[in-house]
Amino acid sequence: QVTGQKVALSTMRPMAVQFYQIISLCAFTTPFTLSVLGWDMPRAWYLISSLGFPGWGAVLYSVFFIILISWRIQLAAVKQLGPIAVGLYQVTQPVFCFIFAYFLLGEPIFPHQVVGGVLVCIGLGIFVYGQYLTALKKEREAEQARASENERVPDESPQPREEDDAMEAGRASENVRPRRKHSRSVGLHFASSVSDM
Numbered sequence: 001q002v003t004g005q006k007v008a009l010s011t012m013r014p015m016a017v018q019f020y021q022i023i024s025l026c027a028f029t030t031p032f033t034l035s036v037l038g039w040d041m042p043r044a045w046y047l048i049s050s051l052g053f054p055g056w057g058a059v060l061y062s063v064f065f066i067i068l069i070s071w072r073i074q075l076a077a078v079k080q081l082g083p084i085a086v087g088l089y090q091v092t093q094p095v096f097c098f099i100f101a102y103f104l105l106g107e108p109i110f111p112h113q114v115v116g117g118v119l120v121c122i123g124l125g126i127f128v129y130g131q132y133l134t135a136l137k138k139e140r141e142a143e144q145a146r147a148s149e150n151e152r153v154p155d156e157s158p159q160p161r162e163e164d165d166a167m168e169a170g171r172a173s174e175n176v177r178p179r180r181k182h183s184r185s186v187g188l189h190f191a192s193s194v195s196d197m
Contacts, residue, residue: 014079018067018068085131092120092124094113094116
C-alpha cells in the first residue's frame with residue numbers, strides 16, 4: 001500500500017491519491033459485505049437504518065479521523081520518509097489498538113498480544129538503530145571527502161613574518177643604493193671643481 005502511495009504521489013496530489021483510495025476501498029469491500037448478508041438488499045438497508053446514534057457515531061469517526069485525517073498524515077509521511085519507514089511504523093497500529101482498548105474500553109490484554117507488541121517494538125528499534133548507523137556512516141564519509149579535498153587544495157595562507165621582513169629589507173636596500181651612487185657623483189663633482197681651482 002505505502003509503496004503504491006509513493007508511486008502515486010510522484011504524479012498526483014495527495015488529495016487525489018486519497019480520493020482514489022477511498023473509491024478503491026468502497027469497490028472492494030461492498031461486494032464482500034453484501035455477500036455476507038446473502039445479497040439481501042432489504043436486510044442491508046434495515047441494518048443501515050437501525051444503526052442508531054452509536055452506530056452512526058462510529059461511522060462518522062471512521063470517516064473523519066481514520067480515512068480523512070489519518071490517511072492524510074500517512075500520505076505526508078510517505079512523501080517525506082519513504083514507504084519503507086512508514087510501513088515499519090504502521091506495524092505499531094495493533095500495539096496501540098490493544099493499549100487504547102485496555103485503558104479506554106476496559107478490554108483485557110492477553111499474553112500473545114504482549115509478546116506480539118514486544119516483537120514489534122524490537123523490530124522497530126532495530127530499524128531505527130540501523131537508520132542511525134547509516135546516517136553516521138554517511139556523515140563520516142562526507143567528512144573524509146572534505147578532508148581529502150582540503151589536502152588537494154594548494155596552501156594559500158599568508159606568508160610568514162620572516163619572509164615579509166626579508167622582503168622589506170630587500171626593498172630598503174634597493175632604495176638606499178641609488179642614494180649612494182648620487183653621493184659618489186656629488187663627491188666626484190666637488191673634487192673636479194677643487195682641482196680646477
